[in-house]
Amino acid sequence: MKTRKFSPIAxxxxxxxxxxxxxxxxxxxxxxxxxxxxxxPAAQPFVAGQPLGATLQGVYTxxxxxxxxxxxxxxxxxCSYDAMRGLIVVPNRGANQNEIPNDGFVSLLxxxxxxxxAKWIGASRNGLILNHPLGSDIVNGILYLADHDxxxxxxxxxxxxxxxxxxxxxxxxxxxxxxxxTGLNDIAVTADGTIYGTQTRIPGRTSDPSHWKVFKIxxxxxxxxxxxxxxxxxxxxxxxxxxxxxxxxxxxxxxxxTFSLQGKLLKTEHAVQPGNDGLVIxxxxxxxxxxxxxxxVSRIRPGQPAxxxxxxxxxxxxxxxxxGANQLVIPMNLNNGVALIPLx
Numbered sequence: 001m002k003t004r005k006f007s008p009i010a011x012x013x014x015x016x017x018x019x020x021x022x023x024x025x026x027x028x029x030x031x032x033x034x035x036x037x038x039x040x041p042a043a044q045p046f047v048a049g050q051p052l053g054a055t056l057q058g059v060y061t062x063x064x065x066x067x068x069x070x071x072x073x074x075x076x077x078x079c080s081y082d083a084m085r086g087l088i089v090v091p092n093r094g095a096n097q098n099e100i101p102n103d104g105f106v107s108l109l110x111x112x113x114x115x116x117x118a119k120w121i122g123a124s125r126n127g128l129i130l131n132h133p134l135g136s137d138i139v140n141g142i143l144y145l146a147d148h149d150x151x152x153x154x155x156x157x158x159x160x161x162x163x164x165x166x167x168x169x170x171x172x173x174x175x176x177x178x179x180x181x182t183g184l185n186d187i188a189v190t191a192d193g194t195i196y197g198t199q200t201r202i203p204g205r206t207s208d209p210s211h212w213k214v215f216k217i218x219x220x221x222x223x224x225x226x227x228x229x230x231x232x233x234x235x236x237x238x239x240x241x242x243x244x245x246x247x248x249x250x251x252x253x254x255x256x257x258t259f260s261l262q263g264k265l266l267k268t269e270h271a272v273q274p275g276n277d278g279l280v281i282x283x284x285x286x287x288x289x290x291x292x293x294x295x296x297v298s299r300i301r302p303g304q305p306a307x308x309x310x311x312x313x314x315x316x317x318x319x320x321x322x323x324g325a326n327q328l329v330i331p332m333n334l335n336n337g338v339a340l341i342p343l344x
C-alpha cells in the first residue's frame with residue numbers, strides 16, 4: 001500500500017485556485033443580484049424610556065396615579081437625586097460583564113420607592129454603552145457614572161471609564177477613560193466638572209495599601225493620583241462637604257476622613273461601624289454613613305460622637321439624600337431593592 005506524501009506547495013496552489021474561483025464567481029454576479037445584497041443596518045437614534053404606562057395600537061397611556069409598582073432595581077450600587085424631576089435616579093449594574101456585557105441601565109423611582117421609569121437609560125442600546133455602573137453624581141444637568149470596560153472573561157482586564165449622560169434626555173454626553181485605574185468605586189463631581197473618585201482595591205488581588213487611592217480627573221480628562229495609601233484603608237464613599245473639601249469613608253475601618261482638594265488630611269471622624277460604603281453630607285454638616293458590611297447607618301453631627309440610627313439593613317451601598325421627601329435612599333446591592341430611611 002502506497003502512502004501519498006503531503007505537498008505544501010500543491011496545497012497552497014489548490015487553496016489559491018479555490019479563492020480565485022470564488023472571486024470569479026462573485027464578479028459574475030449580475031447587477032440585479034448585487035442590488036439584492038442586504039446593506040448594513042443604519043445606526044438608530046438614542047431613545048430614553050418612558051414612565052410606566054401601556055402602549056396599545058401605538059398609543060401610549062400613562063399609568064394612573066392610584067397604581068404603584070415596585071421593583072426595577074437590579075444589582076444597584078448607588079443613587080442620586082434629580083431635583084428637577086423630584087425623582088430618585090438609580091444606576092443598575094445588571095448582570096456581570098462575564099455573563100451579559102453592556103447590561104447596565106438607569107431606573108427612576110418615586111419618593112416611596114415605587115417605579116416611575118423602569119429603564120430610563122437602557123430602554124434601547126442604540127448608541128449606549130453602560131457596562132457595570134457603580135458610583136454616581138448629578139452636577140449641572142449631567143449624570144456622571146463610574147463605569148468600566150472589559151471584564152467579559154476571567155482574564156480580560158478592566159479599565160475605568162467615567163460615562164456622562166444628559167439629564168434632560170438621558171442621552172450619552174461623552175466619556176472619560178482612565179487607564180490608570182481598573183475601576184472607580186464612588187465619585188464626587190465639582191461644579192467645573194472635576195471628578196474625584198475612589199479606587200477601593202484592584203479586583204482579584206490581595207488588598208494592598210498602594211492600591212488604595214483617590215484619583216482626580218479634570219473635565220478635560222487629565223488624571224492624577226491625589227491620595228495614595230493610609231489613612232485610606234480600602235476607600236469607598238466620597239463626597240464634597242459644604243466647604244468644598246473631600247470626605248472619604250473606608251471599608252477597611254470606621255474612619256471618616258476629610259481632605260483638602262490638594263489631598264491634605266484636615267480631620268478624622270469615626271462612624272459607629274466599620275466596613276463603610278455610603279456617605280451623605282447635609283447642609284448643616286451632619287454626615288450619614290452606611291456600613292455595607294455590618295448593615296447600619298451612622299449619624300455624625302458636627303462636634304459630636306457618631307450614633308447608630310438604623311441597623312440590620314442588608315448590604316447598604318452608596319446612598320443618596322432625597323430632598324423632596326427628606327429621606328435617605330440606600331440601594332442594597334444584590335438584594336435588588338432600595339431602603340428608605342425618613343429623617344426627622
